[in-house]
Structure formats: structure tokens, C-alpha cells
Amino acid sequence: QKEVEQDPGPLSVPEGAIVSLNCTYSNSAFQYFMWYRQYSRKGPELLMYTYSSGNKEDGRFTAQVDKSSKYISLFIRDSQPSDSATYLCAMRVPFTSGTYKYIFGTGTRLKVLA
Amino acid sequence: SAVISQKPSRDICQRGTSLTIQCQVDSQVTMMFWYRQQPGQSLTLIATANQGSEATYESGFVIDKFPISRPNLTFSTLTVSNMSPEDSSIYLCSVNPGRGLGDPDTQYFGPGTRLTVL
Numbered sequence: 112q113k114e115v116e117q118d119p120g121p122l123s124v125p126e127g128a129i130v131s132l133n134c135t136y137s138n139s140a141f142q143y144f145m146w147y148r149q150y151s152r153k154g155p156e157l158l159m160y161t162y163s164s165g166n167k168e169d170g171r172f173t174a175q176v177d178k179s180s181k182y183i184s185l186f187i188r189d190s191q192p193s194d195s196a197t198y199l200c201a202m203r204v205p206f207t208s209g210t211y212k213y214i215f216g217t218g219t220r221l222k223v224l225a
Numbered sequence: 226s227a228v229i230s231q232k233p234s235r236d237i238c239q240r241g242t243s244l245t246i247q248c249q250v251d252s253q254v255t256m257m258f259w260y261r262q263q264p265g266q267s268l269t270l271i272a273t274a275n276q277g278s279e280a281t282y283e284s285g286f287v288i289d290k291f292p293i294s295r296p297n298l299t300f301s302t303l304t305v306s307n308m309s310p311e312d313s314s315i316y317l318c319s320v321n322p323g324r325g326l327g328d329p330d331t332q333y334f335g336p337g338t339r340l341t342v343l
Contacts, residue, residue: 217266
């Protein structure tokens with residue numbers, strides 16, 4: 112089982128739709144939860160991050176974490192063609208040495224149709 | 226957030242040669258990370274580079290193949306040595322943002338280096 116599972120898509124939605132992107136994870140030690148947006152031929156861009164269960168909202172974006180179910184989601188309201196990109200979830204796992212690393216999902220390709 | 230640049234942005238190389246990728250940050254950062262992203266795949270961590278210490282490599286990646294330098298708090302290089310077509314990928318550097326530049330528990334990425342090995 113992969114540490115992080117993410118539906119690769121592609122996901123096509125009409126402009127204005129609500130988009131739900133999801134990741135599940137298996138390691139309860141994961142701490143910080145992040146969502147990145149990656150446009151074609153660009154580096155990932157940090158969209159949102161949170162470390163607690165619940166919702167965090169930023170404009171049209173809402174990040175949701177459910178640690179009991181090991182499930183995180185990103186909701187995009189009023190989706191726009193400019194939201195068309197690959198969305199990656201990421202989580203930070205600590206080591207006993209005090210260091211850490213980040214585990215990424217495979218990414219979901221989203222296309223918003225005008 | 227930290228501004229990260231990478232050079233070159235892309236390159237086409239012959240098998241058996243080596244390429245050094247540079248990563249420059251506009252602020253001092255402690256930890257820098259190097260990732261590989263193969264077509265249609267997610268990001269795979271190659272190594273973590275802290276200034277003043279040897280890089281820590283992930284399973285499947287070795288120093289002889291991917292030597293890393295970290296001479297100061299704003300710069301790092303990754304060399305892809307003795308390249309083969311399987312090394313064709315996007316190589317990304319990332320950092321935890323410095324104080325005042327964002328949440329230190331998150332990562333910011335450079336634009337990537339697109340490498341094609343013939």
C-alpha cells in the first residue's frame with residue numbers, strides 16, 4: 112500500500128462547478144498537510160497548508176483534514192479555466208532524529224471547461 | 226515566500242555525460258531538498274541538503290550518481306552523473322521558507338530543470 116493515495120484523474124468539470132480533490136494516507140504520524148498546484152512545465156506552487164483536523168478556507172479554496180479517517184480534501188468553489196492544473200497533496204512525516212521529509216501524492220489532473 | 230531559481234531550465238544531454246543543476250534562493254534557508262518528477266509521476270525525494278553537512282540520500286539514490294553540494298545557506302547544486310535515458314526527468318529543488326517568509330513547516334519549489342537524455 113502506498114503511503115499516500117490520490118486519484119490521478121483526469122477530472123473535467125464545467126466552469127463554475129465545485130471541485131473536490133482527495134487524498135488518503137496510511138501513516139498516522141503524518142503531521143502537516145499541504146496542497147500544491149502545478150501548471151504544465153512549472154514547479155509546484157503551495158496553495159494551502161494545515162496541521163489540524165477541520166476546515167481551512169482561503170478565498171475559493173477550502174482544505175479539509177480528517178485525521179481519524181486519514182483523509183484530506185481540497186475544495187475549489189466557482190472553478191475557473193485558470194484552475195486547470197495538476198493538484199498534489201503532500202504530508203510531512205517526522206523522524207526520531209528530529210529531521211523530516213515530505214511525501215507527495217501522484218497528483219490529480221483537473222481541467223475546467225469554459 | 227522565498228524566491229527560488231534554477232539553472233538550467235532545460236537541457237538535452239548525451240548518455241554518459243554529467244549535468245550540474247544549480248538552485249539559488251533569495252534568502253537564507255537551513256534545509257534544501259532535491260526531487261525528481263518523471264513524466265506522469267509524483268515527486269520523488271532524492272536527498273536533503275543541509276548547509277555544513279553531508280546530504281542525506283533516500284533509498285535508491287546514491288552520492289556517486291547524484292552528488293550534491295551545499296556551500297552556503299542560499300545555494301545548492303545537484304549533479305546527475307553518467308546519465309542514461311532513464312534519468313530523463315524534471316529535477317526540482319525546494320526549501321523550507323526562512324523566518325518571516327512563510328510557514329517553516331511547508332516547502333516552496335523552484336521552477337524545475339527539464340532534462341532529456343538521448
